Amino acid sequence: MPLLDRKGLKQNPFVRAEVVDETAGPNVIVPWAQVQAALAARAKDQQIGVDLPNNVAYGDVLALADQLALVTIDFPAFTDGRAFTLARRLRNNGFQGVLRARGNLIADQFPYAFACGFDEVEPSEAVYARQPEEQWLAAAGRITHTYQRNYGDAGNILDQRRAARLAKEQAHDK
Amino acid sequence: MYRYDQFDERFVRERVAQFRAQVKRRLDGSLSDDEFKPLRLMNGLYLQLHAYMLRIAVPYGTLASRQLRQLALIADRYDRGYGHFTTRQNMQFNWAKLRDVPDILGLLADVEMHCIQTSGNCIRNVTADHFAGVAADELEDPRPTAELIRQWSSLHPEFSFLPRKFKIAVTGAEHDRAAVKVHDIGLRILRHPDTGETGYEVIVGGGLGRTPYVGKVVREFLPRRDLLAYLEAIVRVYNADGRRDNKFKARIKILVHEIGTEEFRRRVEEEFAQLDGPTINADPEEVARIAAYFAPPAYEKLPAKSNAYEAHRAANPAFATWADANVFPHRVPGYAALTISLKAIGEAPGDISSEQMRLVADLAEKYSFDELRVTHMQNVVLAHVRQADLFAVWQKLCEAGLATPNVGLITDIIACPGLDYCALATARSIPIAQALSKRFADQARQKEIGPLGIKISGCINACGHHHIGNIGILGLEKNGVENYQITLGGDATENAAIGGHLGPGIDAKDVPDAIERLVDVYLAQREDGEIFIDTVRRIGVTPFKEVFVAKTHAKSKEPENAVA
Numbered sequence: 001m002p003l004l005d006r007k008g009l010k011q012n013p014f015v016r017a018e019v020v021d022e023t024a025g026p027n028v029i030v031p032w033a034q035v036q037a038a039l040a041a042r043a044k045d046q047q048i049g050v051d052l053p054n055n056v057a058y059g060d061v062l063a064l065a066d067q068l069a070l071v072t073i074d075f076p077a078f079t080d081g082r083a084f085t086l087a088r089r090l091r092n093n094g095f096q097g098v099l100r101a102r103g104n105l106i107a108d109q110f111p112y113a114f115a116c117g118f119d120e121v122e123p124s125e126a127v128y129a130r131q132p133e134e135q136w137l138a139a140a141g142r143i144t145h146t147y148q149r150n151y152g153d154a155g156n157i158l159d160q161r162r163a164a165r166l167a168k169e170q171a172h173d174k
Numbered sequence: 175m176y177r178y179d180q181f182d183e184r185f186v187r188e189r190v191a192q193f194r195a196q197v198k199r200r201l202d203g204s205l206s207d208d209e210f211k212p213l214r215l216m217n218g219l220y221l222q223l224h225a226y227m228l229r230i231a232v233p234y235g236t237l238a239s240r241q242l243r244q245l246a247l248i249a250d251r252y253d254r255g256y257g258h259f260t261t262r263q264n265m266q267f268n269w270a271k272l273r274d275v276p277d278i279l280g281l282l283a284d285v286e287m288h289c290i291q292t293s294g295n296c297i298r299n300v301t302a303d304h305f306a307g308v309a310a311d312e313l314e315d316p317r318p319t320a321e322l323i324r325q326w327s328s329l330h331p332e333f334s335f336l337p338r339k340f341k342i343a344v345t346g347a348e349h350d351r352a353a354v355k356v357h358d359i360g361l362r363i364l365r366h367p368d369t370g371e372t373g374y375e376v377i378v379g380g381g382l383g384r385t386p387y388v389g390k391v392v393r394e395f396l397p398r399r400d401l402l403a404y405l406e407a408i409v410r411v412y413n414a415d416g417r418r419d420n421k422f423k424a425r426i427k428i429l430v431h432e433i434g435t436e437e438f439r440r441r442v443e444e445e446f447a448q449l450d451g452p453t454i455n456a457d458p459e460e461v462a463r464i465a466a467y468f469a470p471p472a473y474e475k476l477p478a479k480s481n482a483y484e485a486h487r488a489a490n491p492a493f494a495t496w497a498d499a500n501v502f503p504h505r506v507p508g509y510a511a512l513t514i515s516l517k518a519i520g521e522a523p524g525d526i527s528s529e530q531m532r533l534v535a536d537l538a539e540k541y542s543f544d545e546l547r548v549t550h551m552q553n554v555v556l557a558h559v560r561q562a563d564l565f566a567v568w569q570k571l572c573e574a575g576l577a578t579p580n581v582g583l584i585t586d587i588i589a590c591p592g593l594d595y596c597a598l599a600t601a602r603s604i605p606i607a608q609a610l611s612k613r614f615a616d617q618a619r620q621k622e623i624g625p626l627g628i629k630i631s632g633c634i635n636a637c638g639h640h641h642i643g644n645i646g647i648l649g650l651e652k653n654g655v656e657n658y659q660i661t662l663g664g665d666a667t668e669n670a671a672i673g674g675h676l677g678p679g680i681d682a683k684d685v686p687d688a689i690e691r692l693v694d695v696y697l698a699q700r701e702d703g704e705i706f707i708d709t710v711r712r713i714g715v716t717p718f719k720e721v722f723v724a725k726t727h728a729k730s731k732e733p734e735n736a737v738a
């Protein structure tokens with residue numbers, strides 16, 4: 001399945017496997033149910049990622065966070081926005097690893113995914129067939145700035161207003 | 175009122191371009207119909223029975239004259255020369271064409287308007303007391319808070335794909351004219367009992383629809399500065415934990431009900447405690463920047479009582495009758511707020527022609543500091559009119575057929591579009607409203623009956639808010655025939671109550687008789703000066719039920735009352 005970040009298509013270094021052994025390769029994604037076994041079985045230089053459904057308790061994920069190189073969260077349907085909240089909660093509580101949105105999300109949700117803390121997106125083949133790379137990149141840049149603070153947009157409107165106000169006050173003081 | 179700065183302006187323009195591209199991608203097949211649907215809904219575009227319907231946001235119901243004129247232009251150019259004000263203070267056009275919508279959005283952006291989040295499973299247009307800045311019982315104008323929330327909720331990256339729609343209302347007055355207890359979140363501005371600081375009472379989980387609930391207080395006092403972070407916590411808990419398995423159980427009211435207010439509060443407070451407020455909340459300076467736009471207009475210093483007004487009242491009984499019903503006291507001496515009823519006898523509630531829009535815009539410009547309000551009762555308010563000017567305004571309204579003197583009376587009926595337009599409807603609601611309005615047309619009788627709110631919905635989704643009507647009418651379908659359930663005792667105010675069923679559903683043609691009988695019970699039983707809802711509260715539903723059930727089973731012999 002294709003993998004995209006802000007710059008466009010990228011290589012996916014991870015492969016998926018149910019169980020982890022030496023043959024599984026250096027970067028392996030396992031299902032959430034297998035994660036404990038995988039972490040126990042992995043070789044020293046093996047990187048483990050996990051596929052999460054969108055309804056796991058984020059505390060359970062955080063407990064393993066420093067052993068995980070990658071966390072992906074599923075969009076069973078693009079209308080199901082729980083993955084956005086789960087990503088937010090992981091980031092708010094200090095998760096530093098790579099966050100990937102996967103499944104049925106659509107290009108129009110690309111900027112939302114970044115804003116909520118995802119680094120990359122792995123859309124379904126079916127969606128990508130209709131919405132190729134350029135649509136994702138176009139969607140990412142359509143709205144330059146939004147109003148929410150603390151959603152990864154350094155130029156969010158409230159902060160820009162604050163900056164403009166401070167600049168004005170400074171000019172006034174001089 | 176609020177004016178866009180360069181950031182708001184760019185945001186709305188970009189949103190128009192975004193939607194234009196989405197329409198194009200729908201037409202070239204990039205977006206499937208299923209994918210396009212939520213995207214167009216989040217831009218207020220519904221597929222109705224006969225055509226697309228475009229719902230335009232009128233944030234917290236405030237409009238400037240130039241904006242209403244632009245709506246008139248859109249009505250003429252892209253619709254059939256009229257628009258429809260909704261129970262959520264928005265405007266709907268019922269005959270828009272998909273290919274025209276991006277251009278309509280462009281025209282709206284020209285006057286600082288949009289359709290953002292007037293539909294869809296996201297945070298909807300925020301509503302507020304239509305007498306904001308006018309009413310004497312107001313502690314603080316709710317509109318700056320509503321505007322702050324409007325901006326915060328616009329294209330929210332996390333909360334645009336919620337389990338279901340999400341509605342927020344704000345009031346700053348003692349008497350609740352914004353129905354905050356039947357919203358997903360209701361905010362009541364209040365003073366802390368000990369410190370005197372102003373903040374918010376936060377009410378969550380109210381709502382109508384098929385399972386009506388009065389909201390629960392989740393936070394008795396929220397300091398003003400914490401507003402956005404607290405809202406974020408509530409909506410996050412809802413987004414994560416709200417039900418998605420059943421559309422009819424997906425509103426936040428069901429979550430609150432199923433896990434209980436205590437547990438809901440615990441989850442929200444836990445989430446809130448994790449948040450770094452200062453990185454989320456708006457600066458006090460930003461709040462002050464918004465509030466400055468809602469500063470009172472430059473009122474003249476006038477005597478509390480206008481002699482000219484009193485003289486016109488004395489000389490002209492029709493004017494006095496209108497003023498009694500439609501004029502609301504203003505806290506500034508010599509001024510009044512007047513409600514223009516869009517409930518002319520026999521017309522569809524909330525409809526307004528482009529010509530009427532222009533006239534109302536002119537009146538607002540000349541007599542009311544260029545500002546109008548849309549009410550959730552589907553009427554329009556001129557908020558700051560000098561009492562001495564009321565007569566001149568009334569005369570102009572008379573010429574335009576806009577001087578119906580029935581605000582708050584039995585013919586000031588709320589009705590959703592129903593089966594005449596709405597794809598979800600199970601029955602018609604507009605013809606029921608029209609029949610009732612004709613039945614009670616007599617002015618003296620309306621006055622005799624006094625304040626009484628009838629609300630009509632064309633299906634269980636309850637857009638006509640029938641549950642909180644003093645008399646509620648719900649149109650259903652039974653064996654292919656429209657069938658109407660009547661409820662009694664609903665109340666939208668600070669005494670919020672959900673109406674109780676009176677008995678089995680009745681045919682359309684029997685509705686006017688049935689309502690008349692309920693009114694007769696009230697007239698026979700009321701004590702001195704008692705309004706309808708108070709009589710219902712005092713004597714209970716039973717006396718009404720007895721009459722209703724007894725007569726419903728007797729065959730109606732008055733075919734001339736049939737609803738055409």
Ligand code: SF4
Nearest residue numbers: 590596599632633637
């Ligand atoms: S109550 Fe039902 S019929 Fe009326 S507008 Fe809402 S969905 Fe349509």
